[in-house]
Amino acid sequence: MDEKNKRTSFYQVLLKLIAGNSQWWLTPMLIIILLAILVILYLIQYKPSDFIYSLF
Amino acid sequence: MEKKKAKLTLLQKAGLICCGVIFALLALEAGLRLAGGAMFFLDNLRNKPHASDGFETKDTFVVLCLGPCYTTGIGVMPEESYPFRLEAILARHYPGRRFLVINRGVRGKNLSFFVNNMEPLIKKYHPHLVVLNVNSRLTIDDENLLESISGSLDFTQRLKVKTGVFVKSLKVYKMFSLFFSPKQVWAPAADEKSFQSYSETAKESLSGIEIQRLQKAVENNPTDPLAWFESSRSYAWLGLYEIAAQQMNKAIALDPKDGRFYIELCWDYCFLGEYRLALEAQKKVFEVDHNFGSQLKKEIRAIWEQVTLHPEDCKLYDALGHKYALLMDYDSAIIFTKKALSLCPAIRHDYAKLKYYLAAQQILRNKPYKDDRFAVVPVVSDGVAWRFTKELRALLKSPEAKLSAQGLDGPKIFERLLEFDLEKAKRIAERRKIKLLLENSGSSLEQQEIIKNVSGLLKVPLADIYSALNDFPNPGLLFKTNLPYQFNAKGYDFIAEQVFKALQANNLING
16 A cells, blocks of 8 residues: 555656656757757758658 | 755756657657658558459459559659559550559568568459569568578577667667768759759750751751751750751761761760760761860860869769760760769769760770670669668677678578568469569669579569660669659659560460
8 A cells, every 4th residue: 555655656756747847858859859850851852862761 | 965955856857858858759750650651641542543443353454563662653643653554555455455553552661561461452452463572672671581581590699680670660760870871872962053054954955946947947958967967966955866866867978077967976876875886976076077186185174174163063074074985085984974973863864875985985895885784773772782781790799701601691681581572472472363573673783683583483573674774775864853763754654664574575464
């Protein structure tokens, strides 16, 4: 029982941490996604090949 | 106490950043796979069989075409893809019969994918014949790779390779590996502008009205060699080299002393693939014009000055190649034409010229030029299929000789995988009582021997599109200008014709 409470509280803390500090994980996430979009656009524009389709 | 709290916060922050990175990678992987799914769906929608109720009737001969972008027909209308063209050719040659050619190509996939997914498609469409594509990408992202080479690996090696293959199958990994991989030699040039200015000159060439005007000039003055010369040139611009050569021969008959006539005749023959005649015409120039050589050298010097100012201008290298070829210095001509093509692969005529230079070089050395097969086909991606050996060597930390002894080097893996896939396809085909045909568009030079051997060994007939492309006088004309590795409508027509020839030669339509 005690352990279950402990686990719940751990998830609660984790959830609180993620929900309350979104700037810490959202910013790198958005930066990476933006960079990846730029990389894909670069690949399509400057390195087109028949291998590009295997990317999708 | 405060210090301890601050340390924990930093850890939490780092943890959150890591979470962000993981979320981003997962989102990217999912996004790319979704995009792939959408592409698959759109390709299927685009190439939907047009007679959906027709394929179950007994008198309809159904052909199922499976392959990557070369089958799907990227960048052309669905009616211009090779399966559609094949259907038209079949209907034309067998007027009394009904044909349905189904295009189920999926871009970016290879033989294993199609072999593994063949059965449900056969159940759905009941084809009499399946045309399978084998291309240079066979050993990359292959679904059957591990299975085909597993006999040579022990448990730990298998685990290592399995993990490696899994990581390499991740779209995110592919994105970064493509980003850091060297640019493909035949990829469109970064120097697109210089190509555009180059093609402008071609666009300014003669229109239909101009042709009529020149034709009239010839009719009015049939004894004027210059009228024939101009008219011949206009036909050459339009790509009608046979007429151009005929007219140029008439101009020469009227005035055999004009060097320009022989030069143009040489190019006409070059684009017709008549390399010996082209070379003879070229030799004639030196006979009739004694200053020709010194004049050319002056022109070459002037171009070299320009090259030092604009070292990335493909037009200049193209001109250098052209001038050196006129000087009959084919070694230099080949070097500069290759350089021009590496900068601007879309200079279509250079593929034909390069073939001529190589042929002329061989003829002058008294060697049969047919034996010197070389890959001018822009889809060549030689070496890519062998890349897996390097990766395998790194994964297993094994020297190349050892891998080779185990049958795990590039050519052997390719051969085993092709054998594995074809055997599987053959088993399905025998069970379902259908016929198989292999076609090799998109494969590269170093794989040709293996493809021919394996298809011969397993008695699966092959439509040898690669060799047919190499025998075609100007393969550059069969590819798109903006995407040189992709066929244009004429290219797909060419593939359809070759597949049809193979169908006839192997008696696959009647039997």
